[in-house]
Amino acid sequence: MTRKKPPSRELLDELVAANHILYRQGVVDGFGHVSVRDLRDKGRFLLARSMAPGLVKAGDIVSYDLDGNAPPREKRKAYLERFIHGEIYRARPDVNSVVHSHSPSVVPFGVVSNAPLRPICHMSGFLHPQAPIFEIRDAAGPASDMLIRSQALGVALAKSLGGHAVVLMRGHGSTVVGTSLRQAVFRAIYTEVNAKLQADALRLGSAITFLNAEESAQASAMNDAVVDRPWELWRIAAG
Numbered sequence: 001m002t003r004k005k006p007p008s009r010e011l012l013d014e015l016v017a018a019n020h021i022l023y024r025q026g027v028v029d030g031f032g033h034v035s036v037r038d039l040r041d042k043g044r045f046l047l048a049r050s051m052a053p054g055l056v057k058a059g060d061i062v063s064y065d066l067d068g069n070a071p072p073r074e075k076r077k078a079y080l081e082r083f084i085h086g087e088i089y090r091a092r093p094d095v096n097s098v099v100h101s102h103s104p105s106v107v108p109f110g111v112v113s114n115a116p117l118r119p120i121c122h123m124s125g126f127l128h129p130q131a132p133i134f135e136i137r138d139a140a141g142p143a144s145d146m147l148i149r150s151q152a153l154g155v156a157l158a159k160s161l162g163g164h165a166v167v168l169m170r171g172h173g174s175t176v177v178g179t180s181l182r183q184a185v186f187r188a189i190y191t192e193v194n195a196k197l198q199a200d201a202l203r204l205g206s207a208i209t210f211l212n213a214e215e216s217a218q219a220s221a222m223n224d225a226v227v228d229r230p231w232e233l234w235r236i237a238a239g
């Protein structure tokens with residue numbers, strides 16, 4: 001096996017910032033994780049060791065292969081659900097960043113069949129047409145701890161995600177993907193915002209007008225072009 005260059009300090013710092021931003025913005029708490037594909041070695045991704053995202057430092061970042069293996073010298077505990085990341089990177093060559101969280105406003109949309117999470121405002125056109133729901137019982141049977149703790153479950157989750165930007169995980173949380181770290185963080189934050197707004201709208205009435213396909217595509221293109229603006233604010237706010 002050829003030894004590749006280690007990831008750049010810049011990428012590590014971006015990933016540390018992403019961890020802190022997601023914590024400060026209420027997407028992750030003591031749990032949840034964010035990864036970025038190592039573009040110098042696309043068969044690997046960077047993810048913190050098992051710890052609270054808000055406390056991650058550059059020295060906590062570990063490189064994993066797509067099977068979820070750390071280098072042999074790495075002895076620190078890994079996130080049990082690292083298979084979410086590896087199997088999505090394997091299934092989706094277009095994806096370069098993955099956020100898994102239990103962000104609270106999103107969870108209810110994963111447990112009902114009559115209110116799919118759909119784009120309710122121009123910041124969340126990426127949700128179009130609606131976020132699919134992963135039912136872990138289909139892959140793990142009726143007795144599981146709900147976690148994506150194996151490669152097989154990671155494969156099943158990636159299959160539910162399909163070509164979407166977000167997959168809801170029934171009774172657990174959600175996983176959001178992006179072509180870049182900043183886009184994935186943006187989408188994770190606005191998935192939570194969209195869920196709050198949609199729940200508010202549902203309280204007012206059930207006849208909601210969501211963004212259509214064209215509005216979703218155009219609003220997403222607009223937002224993708226300015227993703228650095230909120231990133232700078234969120235980074236400073238995260239300290």
Ligand SMILES: [Zn+2]
Nearest residue numbers: 081101172173
């Ligand atoms: Zn989880």
